[in-house]
Amino acid sequence: MSNWIPLWLHKLSSPPTFYRFAGTLRPWAMALALVFGAIGLYGGLLLAPADYQQGDAYRIIFIHVPSAWMSMFIYAVMGMSAFVALVWRIKLAEVVAMQSAPIGAAFTFITLVTGSLWGKPMWGTWWTWDARLTSELVLLFLYLGVIGLYQAFEDRRQGARAAAFLAIIGIINVPIVHFSVNWWNTLHQGSTVNIFGHSKMSWDMLWPLLAMTLATKFYYAASLFRRTQTDLLSLESGKDWVRQIVNSEAGQ
Amino acid sequence: MNSVMHFLAMGGYADYVWPAYAVFFIVLIADNLAPRLRRSHLLRELRARQIRQSRRSGDNTLPTPPSS
Amino acid sequence: MSRPGLTAACSAMLRRDLTLAWRRRSDMAMPVLYALIVTMLFPFALGPEDTLLQRIAGGIILVTVLLAMLLALDAMFSSDIEDGSLEQLVLAPQPLALMLGMKILAHWLTTALPLIVITPLLAAMLHLPAPVIPVLLLALLLATPLLSLFGAVLVALTAGTRRSGMLLALMLLPLCVPALIFAAGAVTAAQQGLPWLAPITWLAAALVLTLVLAPLACAAALRIALDS
Secondary structure (H helix, E strand, O other): OOHHHEEEEHHHHHHOOOHHHHHHHHHHHHHHHHHHHHHHHHHHHOOOOOEEEHHHHHHHHHHHHHHHHHHHHHHHHHHHHHHHHHOOHHHHHHHHHHHHHHHHHHHHHHHHHHHHHHHHHHHOOOOOOHHHHHHHHHHHHHHHHHHHHHOOOOOOOHHHHHHHHHHHHHHHHHHHHHHHHHHHHHHHHOOOOOOOOOOOOOHHHHHHHHHHHHHHHHHHHHHHHHHHHHHHHHHOOHHHHHHHHHHHHOOO | OHHHHHHHHHHHHHHHHHHHHHHHHHHHHHHHHHHHHHHHHHHHHHHHHHHHHHHOOOOOOOOOOOOO | OOOOOOHHHHHHHHHHHHHHHHHHHHHHHHHHHHHHHHHHHHHHOOOOOOHHHHHHHHHHHHHHHHHHHHHHOOOOOOOOHHHHHHHHHHHHOHHHHHHHHHHHHHHHHHHHHHHHHHHHHHHHHOOHHHHHHHHHHHHHHHHHHHHHHHHHHHHHOOOOOOOOHHHHHHHHHHHHHHHHHHHHHHHHHHHHHOOOHHHHHHHHHHHHHHHHHHHHHHHHHHHHOOOO
């Protein structure tokens, strides 16, 4: 009983097994993402009342905050897979790390743009160099750096390892940037930063936010499954299991 | 009809709220489509490669892979 | 782990790189010329008004030096990769991190030090008040090695790829932000007559930490990049 988990993980890390696993789970993940997304958007856009101070503009929160959480969650997943990939050289870990990067970059981009659109009516400016915004921008650069470095290599596995190394260096850097910009901001007096506090949020605003958080997590899973499947096909293109799939999809 | 207009107006913030939601959906739909495109290109290329390999190895039909 | 001749190996490595750089003296002049030209462009672009230039002089010089170093970073390992001596170094019995540390030192001596030497000239061009210049020099003395060390890790990662300078800049920028913030903080504080020692101490602490960790990271990165 105690060792079926490592055994199952070991089996799962074999490309054809993971391909099937991902193929089975992906439609369910996508369905859950859509269901929770619909529930969350309905609750957030239609049911939740307008905010006392921010009016209806606050409704951007239902896409901005989940995206921000995803941008960091995905980086953590990417970092952990990168670590596994570097230390144990497991192919699947390399693929998961590299395929997470574009999804993470997408969510980071959404965070920055929706934040900017929310900031303009609320703070009066499209952008400000406070610690949180600057760290998020640096995070986007890190994602783009990982993607760029991965694609700069001819040998894909080597590229994955180099990009994984960069991802791990980046993990340490984001809190450092956050801290140093925070310090810099307090040095330059007079920056006006408003931070919307969630902890005092009323329940009818909170539950759609939680629903959207679940929706984006399931979406990440679905997208990651699809990307990983395709990348495994590409990486293992000479193997028999890939040939079988190519043949069976003939004519589609 | 009035309530739909009221909803779309978003309390006067429509110019900010709707573009934000649009960005959210457009980016995620693009993220969904990109791997699909890559997969179809990849399968097409792998299939063509298999046909070329089978021609090179002499038979005119596609090799059926051993079931193991 | 101490071999007879480890010091000899270090000094040999340093001497080799310095000699090679000296043979390409004209290359050493490039970052300096670049910094001079870019600094000259600012008064043209912003107008020669003294008060404006004074306020932003420190920041301009820091960014210009950063960019000049970025341009020169590519060359740190490129010639050694081309002739295969870097792979020999990886295989050598001497600790790779230490050898790379020497290479980074040589690179800093030949690219950053000339930039630091002409900094008073740049400061004069932008009308930075004279009392601020020593603080600027100190900040540069601490920040430029940080850039060399971070840069070395990233250049090692991209060793042997068909890399573009833009990719290196993209990767290096996030890593440089804290160093830049503290260096600029020190200069601004000095300019306003406020105490400037705190950000300098932070820079020094970061430098000490990076001096220890970066060569190790560089060695790991090089092994990843060269191993195929």
